Amino acid sequence: MSHLPTAPNEQKIAVVTGASSGIGAASARALAAEGFKVFCAARRIEQLTALADEIDGVAIACDVTVQTQVDALAAAVGPRCDLVLNNAGGAVGQDPIETANVADWEKMYQINVAGTLRVTQALLGAVEAAHGAFIFITSTAAETAYEGGGGYCGVKSAERYMAGSLRLELAGRPVRVCEISPGMVHTGEFSLVRFNGDQAKADAVYAGVDQPLVAEDIAxxxxxxxxxxxxVNIDRLVIRPRAQASNWKVARD
Structure with missing residues (x-):
């Protein structure tokens, strides 16, 4: 394989998974503003198409839990990719271990861990060819355990150690492996999905918190x-709102 960095006159290429909303959509906009051609990947093609039209990107319907769809994403991107943002993921439920739903944990694992692995494997050659970078969006759930977080803390920790292992395995090769670990980010969907559409529970997560982060902060x-x-490799960047001193200590009015 030829390992040639992107030429100055070539447009840089980025892939953003989970791009249909939240951190993914905000990041796609931010990267496009930096001049990247952004391949916006997610399951909801209608929202992706609107985003891609807005930023002059490419919308690719892709469920990261389906290998054939990930392969199709890689084929569409082509032989060179400067940046992959492994953002697709999410939490499902917040039950204690005693009553946790195994299916919820399996779903989280397939999206956050196995899905991220599929995307990373499929695009590694293209990223190396461009002397590019992977950015993994993990979570402060990987920093420490909290009650009701056993499943989500587990999958985000697994994703963190995937990034760390990849960095070690690629030492000496022209690929950066970076991690962003966000704390409390108020987006329209994360907590709503976690609590199966229960708006009251979703709103309670951010109740009384002075200025939680928003998707644009992570972008x-x-x-x-x-x-x-x-x-320059950013091994891990932990970012929280000022009001959140830790996963369990949050200042509320």
Missing amino acids: ECVRWISTLSEY
Whole structure:
């Protein structure tokens, strides 16, 4: 394989998974503003098409739990890719271990861990060819356990160690492996999905919190990493709102 960095006159290429809303959509916009041609990948093609039209990107229907769809994404991107944002994921439920639904945990694993693995494997050659970067969106759920977080803490920890292992395995090769670990981010869907559409439970997560993070705050971190020189690796960036001192200590009015 030829390992040639992107030429100055070539448009850089980025892939964003989970791009239909939240952090993914905000990051796609931020990367497009930096001049990237963004391949927006997610399951909901209608929302993706609107986003791609807005940023002059490419909408690709892709469920990261389906290998054939991930392969099709990689084929559409082609032989060179400067940045992959492994963002597809999410939490399902917040039950204690004693009553946790095994199916919820399996769903989280397939999306957050196995899905991220599929995307990383499928695009690794293209990223290396461009001397590019992977950015893994994990969570402060990987920083420490909390009550009701056994499943989500587990899958985000697995994703974290996937990124760490990949960085070690690729040492000496022209690929950056970076991680962003967000704390409390108020998006329209994350908590609503976690609590199976229960708006009251979703709203309670952010009740009384002075300025939780928003998707654009994480997108700015993605944008910043994307602009760094190819020898600069951000191993892990932990970002929380000022009101959140830890996963379990949050200042509320």
